[in-house]
Amino acid sequence: MTRSTIYRPEHDEFRTLVRSFLEREVVPRFPEWEKQGLVPHDFYLAVGELGFFGLRAPEEFGGSDLGQRSFLYSSIWTEECSRAGVSLGGAATHVNLVMPYILALGTAEQKQRWIPPMVEGRLMGSIAMSEPETGSDLAGMKTRARREGDRWILDGAKTFITGGINADLIVVVARTSDHDNRRDGLSLFVVEGTAAGFARGRNLEKIGLKATDTAELFFESVELRDDALLGEEGKAFSYLAQNLVQERLGIALGAQVSAETALEITVDYVTQRKAFGQPVSSFQNTKFQLATCRLEIAAGRALIDLYMLSHERGELTAVEASMAKVYCTELQNRVIDVCLQLHGGYGFMSDYRIGKMYTDARISRIYGGTNEVQRGIIAKSLGL
Incomplete structure (x- = not known):
């Protein structure tokens, strides 16, 4: 429903591969993983075999050697997991935070010891x-x-x-x-x-x-x-500040796609669901609420696409990452709240996806640095 213009044909091919993998290997197992409270450790071997963990790593360590260009590929994983309603547990932390720290800061011996098994999924960080x-x-x-x-x-x-x-x-x-x-x-x-x-x-x-x-x-x-x-x-604080830029942008992206998915689910629901003898979608309140969601989501997508391209060039600032996190996570929570309301009582049922999205979304304004902390960073950039 919301188009992104930043991906190239090679990214589209990768997206097809990821989507197929998630539908085949993750979606059927995900309810059991939720009950267990984690993704089985040995499953990460399959993720490693697909090449996800090696996107940034040099070829000498078994990786694809994409460097900074790996971010858009990692973003496709984030988007497709969000759309499928699944997660890979700590995999994003492993590949987007831990491995970059070791690759950027590690000695030759440290990288040789840890990166190859991390690329394979044998060692998780x-x-x-x-x-x-x-x-x-x-x-x-x-x-x-x-x-x-x-x-x-x-x-x-x-x-x-x-x-x-x-x-x-x-x-x-x-x-x-x-x-x-x-x-x-x-x-x-x-x-x-x-x-x-x-x-x-x-x-x-x-x-x-x-x-x-x-x-x-x-x-x-x-x-x-x-x-x-x-x-x-x-020197840890300066190292953390550098990597928090990508972490916060990743959180913002996940929130943006979550909002887009919630809207798609809800448009489908209100079109089929009837109340007082007519589709819920026919009521003016429904139309206005979802129209507002649609235009706010479009603004969020424009912002996140702009910042993702900036990050791929190595130009994204900490302030911009904070702005992306605040805007997109608060957009996510607003949109999902509206969408749950339009589901009525069914939105509160655990077997309807929108309810799970509602509880999953709440952490996005907290982790990676609370949105209050992000506002402090933004205010500082104004000289306040």
């Missing part, structure tokens, strides 16, 4: 930023790593970690020194899931995104070799 008492306040985190000889000792706890149950590698943000500026002194470490002193808590029960494992993680005197440090000591 997660990133541990949020803590029980800090939430979006990354600079306030309390997880610490201290040097002891040629080792690091890591202590702390993380929560709301996407893919944390399935993760074999966890990129952990920890404080390594104290400064007046709280953003200084944070470092990145790669912790392997078999490390002594590392423990996973429960798979957190959420109101939405049921098939995405979300964990509590605990680090008690975890001993790390010096080569567990990723990038330079004390």
Whole structure:
């Protein structure tokens, strides 16, 4: 219903491949994954075999070596999962956040050790930023790593970690020194899931995104070799700021497609559903509500397409990513609320897709930095 003009023929061919894979391999299994609370770890081997995890990775590591151009291909996965009403758990975090950190910051030995099995889906990655008492306040985190000889000792706890149950590698943000500026002194470490002193808590029960494992993680005197440090000591905040641009744009894209899908579902529903002897679509209120959704969605698509092309060129700013996240996630929640209302009582039933979309959508205004945080970033760009 809403056209995007940014994709080229090679992207369309890739979309056909992805859509076929999701319909064949994911859609039939997804209800069971939602009950289990996660995607089975061995399923990621099939995703790796399809090439999803290797889009950005160099050929020497088994990848496609697309670099920054991989973003539009990754975006197709985001769009097609949203349209099919499924997810691949922590796969997006693995390929769009964790692997880029290792590729950009890792030593030759680190990349050789971790990237090939990550491309294959044998090793799944997660990133541990949020803590029980800090939430979006990354600079306030309390997880610490201290040097002891040629080792690091890591202590702390993380929560709301996407893919944390399935993760074999966890990129952990920890404080390594104290400064007046709280953003200084944070470092990145790669912790392997078999490390002594590392423990996973429960798979957190959420109101939405049921098939995405979300964990509590605990680090008690975890001993790390010096080569567990990723990038330079004390530089984590600047690294995080760079990758959060893509994360927030990805969240915005998922929200945009979710709104588009909700509208398509609802137009179909109100056309077939009758009330007072006539189709629900014939009422003026229905027409005006859905017309408003349609034009707001068109504005969202224009914005997201513009910013996606900008990001593919490496030009998207943090402020623009924040604007995309705020606009598209709030659009998503408005549209889905309208669409659920037009479903009437059936919208509240769990076997109608619009109800699941409603609960799944609520997190989009929270994760990746709350929309309140995004507004703060936007306000700062105005000199306020």
